[in-house]
Amino acid sequence: MAGRRQDREHAQPAPSSRAPFRPDARPAGERPRIGASPTRIAATARGPAPAIREIRGPMFIDTASGTFLDLRKPAPTLSRRDFEAELDRLVRAFARNEENPGSVSSEGCRRCVSCMFCRDCEECYRCTHCQRCRASSHLTHCVDCTGLHDCAYCTSSENCTRSNYLALCRSCSECTYCFGCVGLAKADFHILNVKYTRSEYFRVVKSLEEELGIGRE
Numbered sequence: 001m002a003g004r005r006q007d008r009e010h011a012q013p014a015p016s017s018r019a020p021f022r023p024d025a026r027p028a029g030e031r032p033r034i035g036a037s038p039t040r041i042a043a044t045a046r047g048p049a050p051a052i053r054e055i056r057g058p059m060f061i062d063t064a065s066g067t068f069l070d071l072r073k074p075a076p077t078l079s080r081r082d083f084e085a086e087l088d089r090l091v092r093a094f095a096r097n098e099e100n101p102g103s104v105s106s107e108g109c110r111r112c113v114s115c116m117f118c119r120d121c122e123e124c125y126r127c128t129h130c131q132r133c134r135a136s137s138h139l140t141h142c143v144d145c146t147g148l149h150d151c152a153y154c155t156s157s158e159n160c161t162r163s164n165y166l167a168l169c170r171s172c173s174e175c176t177y178c179f180g181c182v183g184l185a186k187a188d189f190h191i192l193n194v195k196y197t198r199s200e201y202f203r204v205v206k207s208l209e210e211e212l213g214i215g216r217e
Contacts (some may be wrong), residue, residue, distance in 0.1 A: 156214065167205070167214070179205050 005212040079085075100106055102114040109121045116128045124130065125137040133145045140152040154166040163175040172181055176188040179201075184190060189201040196204065 167209075176203060179208065 008208060024090050028121055061208070068168070094111070095116070098110040100112045100115065101111065104116045106112060106115050106118040106121070107116060109118055110123070112118065112121050112124045114126045115121065115124055115130070118124065118130045118133070120132045120137075121127060121130055124133055124139070124156045127136060127139040127142070130136075130139050130142045131144070133139060133142055133148070134150040136142070136145055136151075137151045139145065139148055139154070140150060140155075142151060142154045144156045145151070145154050145158065145160075147162075148154060148157060148161070150162045151157075151160055151166070154160065154162045154163065157163075157166045157167070157169040158171070160166055160169055160175070162170045163169075163172055163178070163211050165177045166172060166175060166181075167178075168180045169175070169178050169184075170182045172178060172187070173182065173185045175181065175184050175186065177192070178187060178190045179182060180192045181187070181190050182193065184193060187195075189196050189198055191204055191208075193202065
């Protein structure tokens with residue numbers, strides 16, 4: 001018995017006639033599958049060369065999607081003399097045009113757009129109840145102002161933005177109740193760039209308006 005057990009322990013297994021399993025093996029004659037491996041993708045995913053598209057008009061060109069042949073005419077070139085001559089012609093044509101498109105009840109205005117109840121204004125946009133203002137936009141009840149934007153109740157001021165109740169001011173932004181100020185921002189109740197209390201401000205401004213002969217209309 002002991003001899004038979006030892007013979008079975010030392011016996012070698014018979015070699016298998018089946019071939020070892022290979023994950024990437026395929027039957028003979030089978031076409032490679034896309035996605036099996038990067039090498040097969042590169043070998044099988046190539047298709048016919050893309051056709052060449054002809055571009056004949058204005059359009060968005062995605063150069064990553066194919067080959068393009070640009071058949072559009074080249075943009076015209078202008079010499080400095082031709083450019084300056086055409087620009088001068090446009091400026092003179094604009095100066096001759098005194099129409100006020102979109103404006104309502106505006107008298108004596110020239111080249112104002114979408115203004116209402118204005119008088120003697122020039123080149124303004126969306127202003128209302130203004131007089132003798134020039135090159136300004138979004139004004140309300142302003143008089144004798146130039147280059148103001150988004151302001152209200154201003155008099156004889158220039159180049160100010162988003163401000164109210166200014167008089168004789170220059171280059172002020174987001175200011176309220178300033179008189180004779182220059183270059184201030186987010187200030188109120190100032191006279192000649194000096195801060196005043198509310199009561200002092202109105203008292204001094206009333207005296208100055210009488211002395212200078214000015215007042216808001």
